[in-house]
Amino acid sequence: MSGTGTQMVGVRRGPRLLLQGVLITIAVLWLIPMVAALYASFRYFESDSNVNGVFSLPETLTLDNYREAWDVGGIPRHFWNTMFVTVPALVLILLLSSMVAFACSRFSWRFNVFFLVLFTAGNLMPQQVIFQPLFQIYKNIPWPDLLSDTNTGTLLGTKVAVIFIHVAFQTGFCTFVLSNYMKTIPRELGEAALVDGASVPRQYFQIILPLCRPAFAALATLEFTWLYNDFFWGNVLLNQGDEKPITSSIAVLNGQYASDYNLIAAASMMIALPTLAVYLVLQKQFISGLTLGANKG
Incomplete structure (x- = not known):
């Protein structure tokens, strides 16, 4: 029996060791x-790596x-440009998506499924497909010069335009994730709060949102990484070099005929630090938010 048991343990360990x-x-x-x-970033290119x-x-x-x-790429300036877009967009995305998810998952009404599908279906459309129409729309939307980065009188070239784009495209994904997570929260909590006289906004802010903190942490980590690393919309809609995001710093360091790749590696390392720091701070909540909803019926 012991020999058979040892063989069974060996059979079970085999696939696990292979997977590991x-x-x-x-x-x-x-x-x-x-x-x-990282190794290249600490070396000279012309006199060392290239030779x-x-x-x-x-x-x-x-x-x-x-x-x-740091100096030539203008990383500090571009970093604050990125933060000015990323932080407001992240807050708006999580706020709006949580409201839609709350309405679609906690209440039964005729169009809740259609409303949820409508929000999430936008993620199926490639962003590059609507680049030209959005460019023309933003070019013709008036915008106060006081709130404009370029004083052109239109929404084009402003950080607000990039924020709107990110909110529009990312809200659907977050709504889908949060709605599935909120469905795992017992409805009895909302019913008990309703009996105690709690209004719908109070249920949302004081009951549902605190219980969704793991999901918010996971989404905040993902969304911060995606928004921070965005290169396309920042370069398309922000037409002045001083207003471009931090990902464009690498493009500034590229030469016309040749490039210092060790210099670009150093810039890449500095640009990657904020997203790495956010993940290290929120890694426990990130893993919990991705797995907790799957373990509940």
């Missing part, structure tokens, strides 16, 4: 580009690439 080996291999392959970029090879031992390690990327 595959996951470790994928993790190592995923980290290789990041480690290579001796990318994977050669360094002649010297330096922080000059980081200093030059």
Whole structure:
């Protein structure tokens, strides 16, 4: 019996060890580009990497690439441009999507399913398809010069235009996730609050939102990463270099005929730090928010 039991344990461990080996291999392959970029960022390009090879031992390690990327790439200015777009867009996305999810998941009414599908269906449309119509619409929407970044009198070229785009495209995804999460919250909580005289807004703000904190943390981490890393809309709608997002800093460092790839690697490392910091701070809530709803009936 003991021999049979040992064989059964060995059979069970086999697939698990294979899965762990595959996951470790994928993790190592995923980290290789990041480690290579980090290694290159501390080396000179013309006198070291370009002559001796990318994977050669360094002649010297330096922080000059980081200093030059910080100054030439204008990373501080572009960082605040990105934060001015990312933070308001993130707050609006989570607020609006939670309201729609609350209405569609906690109440039974005739068009709740249609309303939910209408919000989430927008994610099926590629953003690049509607670039030209949106560009023309923004170009013809009047906007006060006091609130404009370019003083053109239109919405085009303003950070508000980019915020509107992000809110429109990301609200559907967050609504879908939050509605599924809110369905796992017992309806008896809302019914008990209703008996105690709690209004619908009070149920939303004091009962549902606090219980959705894991889901909010997971979505905030994902959305912050997506909004922060956006390159397309920031470069399309913000037509002045001083107003472009931080992802455009790398484009500034590209030369006309040749590029210092170690300098670009240093800029990439600095640009990636905020998203990495957000994930490290919210990693427990992120994992909890992604898995908790799946474990409930």
